[in-house]
Amino acid sequence: METITSEKMNELVGAAKIVRENAHAPYSGFKVGAAIIAASGWIYTGCNVENASYGLTICAERSAIARAISSGERQILAIAVVADSPEPAAPCGACRQVLVEFAGDIPVILENLKGRRVIYSLNELMPHRFELKKL
Numbered sequence: 001m002e003t004i005t006s007e008k009m010n011e012l013v014g015a016a017k018i019v020r021e022n023a024h025a026p027y028s029g030f031k032v033g034a035a036i037i038a039a040s041g042w043i044y045t046g047c048n049v050e051n052a053s054y055g056l057t058i059c060a061e062r063s064a065i066a067r068a069i070s071s072g073e074r075q076i077l078a079i080a081v082v083a084d085s086p087e088p089a090a091p092c093g094a095c096r097q098v099l100v101e102f103a104g105d106i107p108v109i110l111e112n113l114k115g116r117r118v119i120y121s122l123n124e125l126m127p128h129r130f131e132l133k134k135l
């Protein structure tokens, strides 16, 4: 697994915790915050944005990734996700597929509000990604 310093991990988790407060989650009541560090060293954050038409909901992870890519980044070095769940919440399948588009075997740092932290490698979470290979 690629790695970042524990200080950077703490910084990412702190940023994810703060942006989580901005989540628009009136339907599920489940607020999520995500923070990404990109190749430039900048940190990009995102929260979940729900919609009355439930299926249009955007997860915190994809919200943060969209911000990073829109800012010109192409390489993600680590991501932190924070939620108020009994165990740290792991990214959904759709977000994993979007992450691997821009990341190698990066640390995926998950933390709940009780401070319980789990770190997975992205390959562990997404071993058989879809790749578009044309004939």
Ligand code: THU
Residues within 6 Å of the ligand: 025, 028, 030, 031, 032, 047, 048, 049, 050, 057, 058, 059, 060, 061, 090, 091, 092, 095
């Ligand atoms: N959610 C995320 O933001 N990230 C995930 O990886 C899983 C789920 C959001 C979507 C929805 O707003 C709420 O959590 C409940 O599913």
